[in-house]
Amino acid sequence: SYRKGGYHAVRVGDSFAGGRYIAQRKLGWGQFSTVWLAYDTQSSRYVALKIQKSAPQFAQAALHEIELLSAIAAGDPSSSKFVVRLVDHFKHTGPNGQHLCMVLEFLGDSLLRLIRYNRYKGLELNKVREICKCILIGLDYLHRELGMIHTDLKPENILLFSTIDPAKDPILSGLTPILERPEGNANGGVTISVIEKKLKRRARSAVARISGRRESMGGLPKPKRTVDGIDMRCKVVDFGNACWADKQFIEEIQTRQYRAPEVILRSGFSFSVDMWSFACTAFELATGEMMFTPKGGEGFSEDEDHLALMMELLGKMPRKVSTLSPLPLVRQILQLITHFYIFLVKQIAIGGARSKDYFDRHGDLKRIRRLKYWPLDRILVDKFKFSDTDAREFAEFLCPLLDFAPEKRPTAQQCLQHPWLNISNLTQSELKSESSVEKVGVGMSNLQIKVGK
Numbered sequence: 001s002y003r004k005g006g007y008h009a010v011r012v013g014d015s016f017a018g019g020r021y022i023a024q025r026k027l028g029w030g031q032f033s034t035v036w037l038a039y040d041t042q043s044s045r046y047v048a049l050k051i052q053k054s055a056p057q058f059a060q061a062a063l064h065e066i067e068l069l070s071a072i073a074a075g076d077p078s079s080s081k082f083v084v085r086l087v088d089h090f091k092h093t094g095p096n097g098q099h100l101c102m103v104l105e106f107l108g109d110s111l112l113r114l115i116r117y118n119r120y121k122g123l124e125l126n127k128v129r130e131i132c133k134c135i136l137i138g139l140d141y142l143h144r145e146l147g148m149i150h151t152d153l154k155p156e157n158i159l160l161f162s163t164i165d166p167a168k169d170p171i172l173s174g175l176t177p178i179l180e181r182p183e184g185n186a187n188g189g190v191t192i193s194v195i196e197k198k199l200k201r202r203a204r205s206a207v208a209r210i211s212g213r214r215e216s217m218g219g220l221p222k223p224k225r226t227v228d229g230i231d232m233r234c235k236v237v238d239f240g241n242a243c244w245a246d247k248q249f250i251e252e253i254q255t256r257q258y259r260a261p262e263v264i265l266r267s268g269f270s271f272s273v274d275m276w277s278f279a280c281t282a283f284e285l286a287t288g289e290m291m292f293t294p295k296g297g298e299g300f301s302e303d304e305d306h307l308a309l310m311m312e313l314l315g316k317m318p319r320k321v322s323t324l325s326p327l328p329l330v331r332q333i334l335q336l337i338t339h340f341y342i343f344l345v346k347q348i349a350i351g352g353a354r355s356k357d358y359f360d361r362h363g364d365l366k367r368i369r370r371l372k373y374w375p376l377d378r379i380l381v382d383k384f385k386f387s388d389t390d391a392r393e394f395a396e397f398l399c400p401l402l403d404f405a406p407e408k409r410p411t412a413q414q415c416l417q418h419p420w421l422n423i424s425n426l427t428q429s430e431l432k433s434e435s436s437v438e439k440v441g442v443g444m445s446n447l448q449i450k451v452g453k
């Protein structure tokens, strides 16, 4: 992809925007861009430099992303809404063409990495609550204040960040939670590594500050340090697929596992698709497993499997037409007409362009039969060993968000009021589950900070 129209090749030390930004190291890449850690010589901060591929369709997409990110930044001057901040944007001409570049605040690793580094065991519920609050504040801002739908919410698109204000101590902006790569992490725990050698000394005192302990600047850093109660926060990123609610272009949105039923059925979508993905994300944080992992099979598609999995967890879609009972012929005909009418209305109200392909007139899937109903609170207890109380409370929080009828799902604003988010003190059951987490040596309570190597 490093050819005309594709990525721009970057070397460490390359400068951008007339020397303002200096490339430090590659942070990641996607289908559209490569993202580099860069030093902003003007503000003396580290930033993430997203360099788009140069072909016209990528430039077009970048312009759209810049438009959305600019609106996000304009509406949130104090940057308190847990959404990534666009700092600057410019064009950069290289051998492969002209690349649009976005300068974003530098954030840490994604929640997907966090889940992986926790060995897919799920995070403590108190951590899940904190993360959920950040995401919901972000979504409420996007939805209610801006009229924007993210359309690709998932753990990969939510990045951790340190709450130390980089503006107060620019060098500390290097200390953003970066989880170590699996190969280099023998014990499998969560570690935070500091990238720059020259930052080590300053980072050590920062570690002490995060952990709330004093640390002399002198002696060698201890290789591992457990940190309890780290204020882990996160921000929503990747607005490459986001859209204004009143200007929608594509029908197929969202990453498969986080896709809402109305998107699969092509019945139109709104803000509530993000709420569905949010619920899938919260479940994954708490259990370490994706909520739905549909697969196509013999005689049925991935879409149909996905709908089947949803109905196994949440019950039947609310579009069933009851069967006829043996009645006198006239009444039977009248009922038939009524049922047909109701069926038609329901088709319009809930069913989408694809409903007829997948469902029969009883509201059952045509090609996947005999679904096994296994409700959320039971799964949490049976499979993920939640206590009854934890399971019930968490399921009460998630289930309304997973309503098949999009308009019935709570908004982000309503969700923020939910009691589950404000259970702050550890209940007995949580204390128990916490100690079991500690025994196996994973979980955020065992978060470790590694300074240098």
Ligand code: ATP
Pocket: 027, 028, 029, 030, 031, 032, 033, 034, 035, 048, 050, 084, 104, 105, 106, 107, 108, 156, 159, 237, 238, 239, 240
């Ligand atoms: P996609 O194919 O997912 O649409 P993309 O080309 O639009 O990819 P992004 O998803 O925005 O690119 O970024 C690619 C990767 O770069 C991210 O997965 C993440 O690892 C890293 N990254 C992006 N933004 C930041 C940031 N602000 N701070 C730190 N790392 C970032």
Ligand code: MG
Pocket: 030, 156, 157, 238
């Ligand atoms: Mg992405």
Ligand code: MG
Pocket: 030, 032, 238, 239, 240, 241
């Ligand atoms: Mg993108």
